[in-house]
Amino acid sequence: MKKSTSRPLRFTHIHVENWRNFTRIEVDLQRRAFLVGPNASGKSNLLDVFRFLHDIVSVGGGFQGAVEKCGGVSRLRCLAARGYSDIAIQVHIGNDEIPSAWVYKIRFSQDKQRRPNLKEERVIKPGKEILVRPDDKDMGDAERLTQTYLEQVNANQAFREVAEFFRSVRYLHIVPQIVREPDRSQGKANDPFGGDFLEQIALTPEQTRNARLRRIQDVLRVAVPQLQELELYRDTRGVPHLRGKYEHWRKEGAWQSEDQFSDGTLRLMGLLWAALDGTGPLLLEEPELSLHPDVVRFIPQMFQRIQRHTGRQILVSTHSTDLLRDDGIGLDE
Structure with a gap:
């Protein structure tokens, strides 16, 4: 990109x-x-x-x-x-x-x-x-x-x-349990809690979708180093699912779908996708939820890497002092 x-x-x-x-x-x-x-x-x-x-x-x-x-x-x-x-x-x-x-x-x-x-x-x-x-x-x-x-x-x-x-302003406070609901996307559009998150990925043109998933995969390696690949597929009912290939003791690795992702990993995927999907200001509530403190402190770097390519403004509310330990955060931020 x-x-x-x-x-x-x-x-x-x-x-x-x-x-x-x-x-x-x-x-x-x-x-x-x-x-x-x-x-x-x-x-x-x-x-x-x-x-x-x-x-x-x-x-x-x-x-x-x-x-x-x-x-x-x-x-x-x-x-x-x-x-x-x-x-x-x-x-x-x-x-x-x-x-x-x-x-x-x-x-x-x-x-x-x-x-x-x-x-x-x-x-x-x-x-x-x-x-x-x-x-x-x-x-x-x-x-x-x-x-x-x-x-x-x-x-x-x-x-x-x-x-x-x-x-163009978008608010997001992803709830992993809603993302995992099998009928999550019915009647929803731009759901701030992630109900249509996977449907949005599915509706994105394939080339753009794959490029974004690769970028998310690269950024996520800080938090999930075992993650090797991300892809979207639809089940027999046509419902979209996200799955990731993880490094495993077996040579071919192991695949997991979103219902097996940890809450923190799934929320991060949703937030990073949102950061790539659009140019208007993005409002995020507590992105640190369900994440280990050692991962939380890398969140500003993750968003900064995304912003280098999109330029969009990201406004984050947080309770986490770990998130603010990033030396790259300026006093005016």
Whole structure:
């Protein structure tokens, strides 16, 4: 696989007010970022900001649906919010050369019927405001403030790149037990818990699929040195399965399917596949689960090797101090 010649967009900065447990937070983000802290410190809540932006532009989502998915404005709003209770999100999107190629801001509350309503929507390119709401039309029709321009294809032409970028965000928290379910992929698409993980591999063009599996195999050797080969096959019912060939006392080695993989190995395979499958920001929850500490400390290196080829941003929440022992992690990450 050739190294990418251009770097995908990423989140470079985030500013949030009155979001869940944060009264206010402002963070610069690198292409790789690790969110560390004890339980209930807000790691998942911060990742949820990016999921929320994704849900606004996703099919069947929209502003109203995204807020409802989070439990409504009352559940989203920080309990410490007092005089100023609007929820505000501002993100900068760009790369190392142009950190603020785009700035998107949304500020909202709820009306008397507890419906989410916009207080502000703003899109900025360097030196130019593309969108400022509310505008005159909004002031004359309050119903317009129940939708963002971001989600409307007939209104976001001038900044559709922002909508497409938000749509490319992916959240993943693979549960091995779900991956192993025989009917895991039925009715599921982009399941954040891995229900359609093997189906996604199966639907990938063969040449691309095999190249990715070889790359995953190479990266996984740090954690599973006995692994010699990875391949996908379908059983008699057409259900896809992943199997690996392991070094064995027999010359020809031994094959194991995903139902025989350890939880940690299966989760790592899923996370690495996701890191290779797309260019948008990837949000990962606790990749260290079910892994030995000596393996956990190599996770940053694994993702870094993948990022050299994809350039995609990876944001990781973790409880593990072992994961942070990698000397290659910068202070700004």
